[in-house]
Amino acid sequence: MAEASIPQAGTEEGAKVATAAASGGGPVERTRAVLAAMGAPEALAAPLVTALGPAADTELTADPWRLLTLPRITPEQADYCARRALGDAASPDDPRRGRALVAHLLRRAAREGHTALEEQRLTAALRSAQVRAPAPALAAAVEDGGVVVYEAVEEPDDDFGFDDGEAPEMPDPDRYYALARMGRAEQALGAGISRLTASGEPIMDAYTAAETVEAAGRRLGADVAPETAAALVAVALRNVCVLTHGGGAQAAIAHVLACAEAIATDSEVGIAVAAPTAQAAAALNDAIAALDGDTEVRAVPLSRLLECRAPGEFARTARNPVEAGLVVVAGAMALDVEHAAALVDACANGTHLVLIADPAQAPSAAPGQVVADLVASRTVTVAALPGAPDPDSDPLARMAALVADGELGAVEAPGREVVVVPAGSAAEAAHRTVQLVTDSIPRAVGVPADQVQIISATRGGEAGTDALNTACKQRFNPGPGALAGLDPGDRVLIAADGPGHCAGDTGRLRAAGPDGAEVELADGSVATVSDPAALRPGWAITVAAAHGGRWPAVVAVFPPETRGSRPQVYTAVSAPLKHLSIVHAAGPALAQAVLDSATITRRTRLVQALRES
Template identity: 70%
Template sequence: MERMGAPAELAGPLVAALGPGAGAEVSADPWRLLAVSGVTPEQADYCARRALGEDASPDDRRRGRALAAHLLRRAAREGHTALEEQRLTAALRSAGVRSVDAALTAALEEGDVMLFEMFDEPDEPEDFDGDPGEMPDPDRWYALARLGQGEQALGEGLNRLSAASEPIMDSATAAETVDAAAQRMGAAVDPRTTAALVTVALRGICVLEHGAGSDTAIAHTLACAAAIAAESEVGMALAAPTAQAAAELDDALSGLGADPGVRAVSLAALLETRAPGTRGRGAENPIEAGLVVVAGAMWLDVEHAAALVEACADGTHLVLLADPAQAPSAAPGSVVADLLTSRTVHVATLPQDADAGPLARTAAQVAAGEPEEVGSPGREVVFVPADSASAAAHRAVQLITDSIPRALEIPPEQVQIVTAMRGGEAGADALNTACKEHFNPGPGAHGGLDAGDRVLLSADGPGYAAGDVGFLRVQEGGTDAGGGSGSALAVELPGGALCPVADSAHLRPGWAVTVAAAHGGRWPAVVAVFPPETRASRPQVYTALTAARRHLSVVQAAGSTWAQGVRDNAALPRTTRLVQVLREG
């Protein structure tokens, strides 16, 4: 490492990326350094020249192989699941690779990269004159192996569920069941909700679209879907992205005054997650329910969605409740948007609540690209201007520590700071430092954390999911994450579940989280922070705002560029293959 000019602190990340033989691999191929996130091609080239001298050619096959994988990993961090060949080859040539074909061949031989050839399906069929003509050249896509395989499995699994589905009930019986459930609840179920539930009973895969003001319709849908599942004796499983969101669903269902007979759980719990990519539920041990409903489905990335679909047995009806105005998942993929684009699944729209309050109206303004303040007589929504990042940070901490608990009687542990970025004076890292000093100062005995700290789980583990926020507990005399005796770390999640932490690297401070990390969660009160350097987009701002249930404070330090970003940046497009996989059938 030192002789090639690489810093010693890269040793740990290299072993994590390449395994115990990382040292020997890097000595033989310095461009292996690109396997570590944060290492740039320029830095890897420098180390290669130090190690190989004149043999470090810009067109070295090893360099091309490493750059191809590096470009795909960078694309994955931006949410893309694959890159078209033309785009990838152009990027390689820009990096000085002359023998692009050799570079791509080497990447494929390594096994971390896969090639997919697909024929594009036109949106509208062309007139057929009896002459099939020549087959067009296929589209060629390159993907990281885990993402390519996951997206392929997802599309094939969804097609499997569609082909194997049969109605749970006929339409008349489903409508009658909904009416009977509504009478038991003493609720007036909107006819559009009833129509959506009939679709759920008839079709194998349904996407139920809704907006920020559809809480009542969502609660009615879940309670009545449970009634359909009970009446037809197929059983229902209800999941949400995080424990926080699952607890909120349970609260909404209990507020209807009727026991739906279904308890919401996090998706990690439903799939019996044990570690990232390792789950107890799958094709050999499917979910024991004929109706599987997932709320907050915009959170789903390709890998989680593929695991969910694999765990659904043939004949299972899968229902995804999704707000299309939200940002796509934090991890690669654009699952719900791709399903809607593919037109291969059934779609219904849930109605807005007639009495949608200021929170929903504010979000609706953002969704329309018109970020205007609305009337908020009960201080449900408060905009707090700030003229600098430091001022924004000061106001955010003041809101969670004093203003919201004092004025609205919402305790600090129910207030979540959601910020547009991780770094900077008003980013998640700085805000977490300030909150820890106020709420739970301590020595950081457990990797910088202490018992009682609010923590964010950054990866899946036994019973928890990436994005879960809870409080750190330390159990003396237990088994630590390494399997030895000592202090065992656990996280107390909303709903009371105490989950042992499989890997302490999964833990981060959680008083403040980024918008991406907050995706899929909802809290009684949210402080949304937009520092001056925010590059706002409509989906990003909307996702931050819709994380609040009762109160929202918007600390806005980005000036007029914030509103301009909401107006102009209407989408966060991603390159994926799912639409083509679904259409190929």
């Protein structure tokens, strides 16, 4: 796609594209021919057919800028191919180009976690891409159906008055653009939360709920903290609650779930508990099992609660809701807009929905900041749970608390619960990391290597996830990579929802068959992943992929090129249950980032959607 190779005679190239589109063969072969004629890599054919459908060749012939549907394609590359296909007819102001650029910019924003962009921001970006008239481009994107636009008028600080008998002028509305799927999910989530808050009644009155919690505490042989008891009364009274906590709150969360089960049982409404991933659900169930007394509540991965059939497709919907009057989701900071919308859609009118979240964590890996927006909207009940009962005796909780307060410091850990390993380079960081997993942690801490999760702040570089996965595969399970670079016995990360598995699940690849790859998950279940493209090497994963997961031991790696933030570092250091090793090669810049970069800002519309509803 080199610019120097652009031919001068565009008409001839356009004829080649049209001829290629008319050639025989299947969708991929036809698309490959069109790509070759416009100077694009033929390897893009299969991804384009997946993205655009079997008529991808026809769409590309009519609109070469459809190439921008693929995230790896840049506007400059698409422009080059368009000139090959269209010749002099290719113009920076071509409506097809503007339409494609709008969707491209929104997809790029979604990869960064945003759900919508303001019109002014989009307009500026389009002008930077030489679109002289952004308005027609925006209109074309909306008309195409892949983009939606929303209008909002800022509420005045005081009441409108009628001076001199004249009505005041209404301000011009602000416009926000979103990918259609994302925008509709966020709008549906706002409407669904409003439906729940307006449709239900208390499960119990406050006095009865307090008595039930007290009795449950006696049965568990534990003193339920006053903050936990107050939060549970709110759960019984209010239809949507956010319960916040910090590091080391496993006991408080287990008490909440056990007492919530007592409330649901005594009121005969039933309870369902979910966590973002199989490993998070397993950790939650271990914490519940550690309580004294009998409690039958068990957490399941969210995709199983919603009975996922395929990515974005769930059996549990408004027509087939979850059969429980009390639905609790722990680890709720991992909830993105689309999963949250599916969850709320699966809650029948009158259901009490409880989200348990650690607000110091980074927002979800996928677009949105659901919990933060719910809290900011002031439309739901928010209550705080207590932290670790004895922070001085819990080095992991103390480390998490330090980072949450903006300090990347050392903590005393007589049981080697927290270890900081300095490294002078990326190569040394990689060496130390593999050494920790293969030898130091199993020997000194007693956690087997297959229960140690590496979380790296970067993907590239000598100490990024790609390089670390290569090193771990060579060390633990060398093989030919028969299944898209993977072999049975490999540790894998699942990157998409499906029947029996969630995006973010880690496990061990057991076998590959005609129906897909069998992956043994942390909770002992075996999921069949039908699409091999949804599997990644999983010895080392990024912070974003680790969101919502819990593991017995974690090696958090910060290579020299790390450009972190407090929420990202906190998410990594709060993932372990027993042991944390920090491999630190980022120098003083990382501590400065933890101090200065206290939040991750995302542009979303959920607060506005909630207030509109």
